[in-house]
Amino acid sequence: xxxxxxxxxxxxxxxxxxxxxxxxxxxxxxxxxxxxxxxxxxxxxxxxxxxxxxxxxxxxxxxxxxxxxxxxxxxxxxxxxxxxxxxxxxxxxxxxxxxxxxxxxxxxxxxxxxxxxxxxxxxxxxxxxxxxxxxxxxxxxxxxxxxxxxxxxxxxxxxxxxxxxxxxxxxxxxxxxxxxxxxxxxxxxxxxxxxxxxxxxxxxxxxxxxxxxxxxxxxxxxxxxxxxxxxxxxxxxxxxxxxxxxxxxxxxxxxxxxxxxxxxxxxxxxxx
Amino acid sequence: xxxxxxxxxxxxxxxxxxxxxxxxxxxxxxxxxxxxxxxxxxxxxxxxxxxxxxxxxxxxxxxxxxxxxxxxxxxxxxxxxxxxxxxxxxxxxxxxxxxxxxxxxxxxxxxxxxxxxxxxxxxxxxxxxxxxxxxxxxxxxxxxxxxxxxxxxxxxxxxxxxxxxxxxxxxxxxxxxxxxxxxxxxxxxxxxxxxxxxxxxxxxxxxxxxxxxxxxxxxxxxxxxxxxxxxxxxxxxxxxxxxxxxxxxxxxxxxxxxxxxxxxxxxxxxxxxxxxxxxxxxxxxxxxxxxxxxxxxx
Numbered sequence: 384x385x386x387x388x389x390x391x392x393x394x395x396x397x398x399x400x401x402x403x404x405x406x407x408x409x410x411x412x413x414x415x416x417x418x419x420x421x422x423x424x425x426x427x428x429x430x431x432x433x434x435x436x437x438x439x440x441x442x443x444x445x446x447x448x449x450x451x452x453x454x455x456x457x458x459x460x461x462x463x464x465x466x467x468x469x470x471x472x473x474x475x476x477x478x479x480x481x482x483x484x485x486x487x488x489x490x491x492x493x494x495x496x497x498x499x500x501x502x503x504x505x506x507x508x509x510x511x512x513x514x515x516x517x518x519x520x521x522x523x524x525x526x527x528x529x530x531x532x533x534x535x536x537x538x539x540x541x542x543x544x545x546x547x548x549x550x551x552x553x554x555x556x557x558x559x560x561x562x563x564x565x566x567x568x569x570x571x572x573x574x575x576x577x578x579x580x581x582x583x584x585x586x587x588x589x590x591x592x593x594x595x596x597x598x599x600x601x602x603x604x605x606x607x608x609x610x611x612x613x614x615x616x617x618x619x620x621x622x623x624x625x626x627x628x629x630x631x632x633x634x635x636x637x638x639x640x641x642x643x644x645x646x647x648x649x650x651x652x653x654x655x
Numbered sequence: 656x657x658x659x660x661x662x663x664x665x666x667x668x669x670x671x672x673x674x675x676x677x678x679x680x681x682x683x684x685x686x687x688x689x690x691x692x693x694x695x696x697x698x699x700x701x702x703x704x705x706x707x708x709x710x711x712x713x714x715x716x717x718x719x720x721x722x723x724x725x726x727x728x729x730x731x732x733x734x735x736x737x738x739x740x741x742x743x744x745x746x747x748x749x750x751x752x753x754x755x756x757x758x759x760x761x762x763x764x765x766x767x768x769x770x771x772x773x774x775x776x777x778x779x780x781x782x783x784x785x786x787x788x789x790x791x792x793x794x795x796x797x798x799x800x801x802x803x804x805x806x807x808x809x810x811x812x813x814x815x816x817x818x819x820x821x822x823x824x825x826x827x828x829x830x831x832x833x834x835x836x837x838x839x840x841x842x843x844x845x846x847x848x849x850x851x852x853x854x855x856x857x858x859x860x861x862x863x864x865x866x867x868x869x870x871x872x873x874x875x876x877x878x879x880x881x882x883x884x885x886x887x888x889x890x891x892x893x894x895x896x897x898x899x900x901x902x903x904x905x906x907x908x909x910x911x912x913x914x915x916x917x918x919x920x921x922x923x924x925x926x927x928x929x930x931x932x933x934x935x936x937x938x939x940x941x942x943x944x945x946x947x948x949x950x951x952x953x
Contacts, residue, residue: 392751393758399748400765403823407768409791410780422789425797472678479671487679494686498884498935500911500928504696504921505689528681558670587774589887590908594916605775605887609895612779616896619783626776637771641764644771648828649835 413623414438421619437620438628445611445625451632454603457522458585464527465581466574473536474562478548488537495530503594510595521595522603526585532577535650539573540566572646579640579647586633604629696925703919714926724927726903727910728934730814734906735882735938737818738825742875745829750863752830753837763834767827774824778891781820782807785892807892810903817888817904825881829874836870837863865951872942872950879938883931884908907931 413421414437415430441447475481476488506525515521543566551561567574589605596602599610611625637644697714699707718724752762769777784791785806793803806816844862853861864871886908893901894909905913911931915924 389754389756392754396748396751396755396758396762400762403765403768403826405791406777406780406784406823407772409784413783424789424794426789426791426794468677468681471674475671475674479674481668481671481675484671487675490687491678491682494682494690496936497686497690498880498932500884500908501693501932502686502689504915504925504928505692506685507916508692509685509689525685528678528685530682530686533678558674562674583771589775589890590912593890594912605773608773608775608779609891612891612895622779623783626773626779630772630776633771633773634768637767638764641760641767644767645763645831648770648831651832 410623410627413620414627416620418618418620434620437618437624440615440618440621441611441624441628444614445607447607447628450602450604450607450629453519453522453601454586454605455632456519457603458582460520460523461526461585462578462581464523465529465532466577468528469532469536469577470567470570470574471562472533473538474540474566476533476537477540478566479558491530491533495534500590503591506591507594515595517596517598517600519601522592522601523585525591526581526588529581532581535573535577536570539570543569573650575643576647576650579643580651583633583644583647693925693928696922697929699922699925701921701925707922710922714923715930717923718926718930723905724910724930727905727907728930730904731883731885731907733814734818734821734885735879737815738821738882739875739878741822741825742829742871742878744822745826745833745874746864746867746871747859748826749830749833749837749867750859753834763827763830766830769824770827774887775891777820777824778888781816781888782892782896785816808898808900810900813893813900813904817885817892820888821882821885825878829878832874832877833867833870836867840866868950869952872946876939876942879942880935883935883938886912907934 412428412430415433415435416427417430417432417434417436420427420431476484476491502525510516510521510524515524547565547569548561551565556564587605588603589609592603592606593609596606599606602610608625608629612622615621696707698709698711700710700713701707748766752759755762787793787803787805787808790803790806792806796803804812806812840863844866845858848858848862885906889901889904889906889909890912892898893904907927908931911924911927914920914927
């Protein structure tokens with residue numbers, strides 16, 4: 384297809400890309416405007432009077448760094464927990480026979496199909512009864528266990544050759560050593576995919592943090608940002624600044640690790 | 656290696672149980688038990704304080720008579736139907752990107768930006784764009800002589816406005832999954848058809864769509880499930896700013912959140928969640944039934 388013209392394709396894609404980018408561009412331009420300028424009709428495109436008040440208002444009213452720390456801390460806890468728990472279980476489901484294995488795996492699959500809202504009332508009850516409301520662990524604990532993660536890891540281990548494992552076992556390695564030194568290193572692409580998917584979900588999640596941080600202490604970024612909107616409903620430059628600053632960390636990570644993000648999403652598609 | 660050596664070296668059951676214990680404990684305590692308790696609570700009256708009482712099917716009969724519930728299901732259905740239009744759009748865009756040569760990665764990154772942006776932030780930006788008085792959308796429409804609306808303050812338009820954002824947000828993920836599917840189609844198929852004189856359009860409808868149909872089906876399933884669970888956009892664009900359109904624009908999951916965690920009517924909330932589960936199961940089963948007529952497993 385090399386001789387075919389590609390400019391019509393690029394023309395269509397550039398138009399579509401503009402629709403993707405314009406909202407972000409508009410957000411960034413708005414950040415530098417004054418509040419009265421934003422309400423002008425017709426709107427000004429470039430800031431008439433360059434202003435940084437939005438950043439000042441945002442940082443002076445919102446504990447950004449503590450929210451950032453809560454978001455990051457709960458993400459790390461959740462990702463490390465889930466990857467460890469899911470990799471261990473996934474390996475056993477793929478390679479270590481035990482009585483009732485298929486039935487237990489069936490239970491994991493069944494839970495995989497239930498929408499997350501069905502668990503929220505019970506999970507909230509547990510977190511409350513253990514006195515964990517408004518704490519960092521509350522944000523991470525349910526997400527440390529995942530039927531989907533277990534399923535993904537099992538698929539990865541199922542597709543690996545048996546030879547290395549047998550060889551290590553003959554050398555006298557116990558199952559944990561085989562898992563840790565031989566199998567886990569080979570599962571790196573899947574581990575990376577699971578890390579990206581879990582991290583993305585943890586960072587973006589609104590509903591669960593909203594439920595378990597009723598007092599507003601230890602709020603992650605999405606909950607804090609929603610609160611900012613309640614407080615400054617019409618101060619659009621401040622709102623846009625908050626939305627921008629809170630979103631930048633993950634966007635930067637994505638730009639650095641695009642390949643891992645794309646592979647992670649594509650691997651979630653492979654389960655179909 | 657003989658089988659006797661193999662079995663002699665088989666690890667014991669103890670190891671296996673040790674490996675699955677953390678995941679199983681977590682699954683039972685944080686998923687299976689909560690699921691069963693939601694099911695149980697849907698048959699109970701659960702006051703915020705004090706013991707729950709068994710009320711049989713009362714929550715469900717009340718729910719069936721509750722206009723707000725029907726409206727929420729209607730809103731979610733409408734939202735889902737519109738967001739589904741994003742699937743054919745993603746198929747076309749994925750095919751275009753696949754043929755774009757060098758620029759491919761740039762396009763993929765641009766379409767993926769909303770996926771890595773906080774949904775809360777996206778809701779805030781779009782609420783601003785949709786502003787009826789000085790929003791960007793109405794300004795752009797005015798270039799074409801079209802009168803704007805109060806997109807998120809007028810309940811006649813809110814669901815459509817949300818759905819447009821839903822499509823915009825979901826494209827990035829759909830493009831990656833469809834892109835992986837496209838790469839699995841052998842290039843020789845296209846080359847052979849090009850030799851036969853097939854143009855791009857014919858190739859798209861006669862090669863790309865049928866060979867990609869398993870991925871399209873998967874993306875459709877994911878899209879429907881996610882759309883039926885829409886919550887973030889409505890919370891950000893309506894609730895956190897006390898918008899009066901909220902009363903008529905609730906989705907199922909929003910209604911569930913409000914009943915279970917704002918009004919703390921957990922029995923009623925649980926019943927809403929169970930009905931959501933049934934709706935999602937029916938929608939998914941229906942799609943599996945329909946796929947027989949259009950998904951092509953080569």
